[in-house]
Amino acid sequence: xxxxxxxxxxxxxxxxxxxxxxxxxxxxxxxxxxxxxxxxxxxxxxxxxxxxxxxxxxxxxxxxxxxxxxxxxxxxxxxxxxxxxxxxxxxxxxxxxxxxxxxxxxxxxxxxxxxxxxxxxxxxxxxxxxxxxxxxxxxxxxxxxxxxxxxxxxxxxxxxxxxxxxxxxxxxxxxxxxxxxxxxxxxxxxxxxxxxxxxxxxxxxxxxxxxxxxxxxxxxxxxxxxxxx
DNA sequence: GCGACAG
DNA sequence: ATCTTGTCGC
Numbered sequence: 145x146x147x148x149x150x151x152x153x154x155x156x157x158x159x160x161x162x163x164x165x166x167x168x169x170x171x172x173x174x175x176x177x178x179x180x181x182x183x184x185x186x187x188x189x190x191x192x193x194x195x196x197x198x199x200x201x202x203x204x205x206x207x208x209x210x211x212x213x214x215x216x217x218x219x220x221x222x223x224x225x226x227x228x229x230x231x232x233x234x235x236x237x238x239x240x241x242x243x244x245x246x247x248x249x250x251x252x253x254x255x256x257x258x259x260x261x262x263x264x265x266x267x268x269x270x271x272x273x274x275x276x277x278x279x280x281x282x283x284x285x286x287x288x289x290x291x292x293x294x295x296x297x298x299x300x301x302x303x304x305x306x307x308x309x310x311x312x313x314x315x316x317x318x319x320x321x322x323x324x325x326x327x328x329x330x331x332x333x334x335x336x337x338x339x340x341x342x343x344x345x346x347x348x349x350x351x352x353x354x355x356x357x358x359x360x361x362x363x364x365x366x367x368x369x370x371x372x373x
Numbered sequence: 374g375c376g377a378c379a380g
Numbered sequence: 381a382t383c384t385t386g387t388c389g390c
Contacts, residue, residue, distance in 0.1 A: 191380075193381055227381070229378040236380075258379045268379070289379045329379085 155228040163231050167267040173275050176261070176332050179253065179340050183208045183280075186348065187251035188357025189243075189273065191236045192365045194372070197223045201239040202361045202368060205249050209347055211356045218368040219243035229289065230264050233272035241276055253336065253344065254281040255357040260333030260341070262306055262316035264290050274334030281333035282341035283316075284358055288329060291315045298324050300349075303342060306331070317342045321349045328353065 186208045191201040198220060205215040219242040225235040236258075260270030260283035268289065274281030288306070296304035300323050306316040316331030319342060330345045332338050348355035354362070 191381085193380090196382085199381095227380065229380090232380055263379080283379085285379050287379060288377095290377085 167265045183252035185251045188361040190257045190361035201243045202365045203243045204360045217246040233269035259283045259285045260331040262331035270333035280335040285329045293318045296320045
């Protein structure tokens with residue numbers, strides 16, 4: 145059996161150095177603390193690429209814990225950065241911020257597609273967005289970026305720790321949202337803690353692998369994709 | 374030096 | 381992320 149992994153064009157060393165420094169600076173502003181108040185509105189943020197040079201970001205706002213859709217907005221524009229593992233936020237965050245500005249309702253917390261603290265420099269896109277908007281945020285990713293973890297039990301609701309192999313530090317939690325289906329990776333971003341992030345992700349699941357906020361954002365992207373053409 | 378690598 | 385057919389399981 146031969147396994148292949150996607151080939152990533154070599155990233156410009158100078159660019160990587162600049163962005164790394166920027167993430168380390170943002171890390172100084174990151175605050176991981178319990179949510180001040182229970183959320184009334186939770187947002188789901190997701191970006192897609194209708195064409196290789198066009199980015200489409202969608203944000204949905206749901207009432208919590210009912211999970212009823214309250215609002216949905218989108219923003220699209222030209223792609224300005226290549227995808228480089230570890231620097232996803234610089235490619236997607238700007239357009240997400242543009243979409244956020246269109247919201248009529250202000251969400252209490254943001255669920256972002258991708259990692260938050262579970263990042264090489266603890267600055268995944270979820271943390272990045274939270275700091276830029278000064279909003280509580282956390283990430284829900286479908287694949288691991290960094291860290292190791294044991295397999296959570298097969299039953300929905302089971303969790304397992306995602307830790308740094310070197311230091312043992314807790315980076316996030318692996319959450320089985322659906323029976324016998326690949327789990328998702330939850331990690332805090334900004335102004336929230338791990339337990340709250342995991343609890344929110346779990347309380348937002350409705351029988352699908354992805355929690356409603358990000359699942360619906362992804363769903364509406366298909367609809368908005370038609371509007372921009 | 375050898376792998377790993379969100380979306 | 382995106383492309384893309386058949387296939388497996390509830």
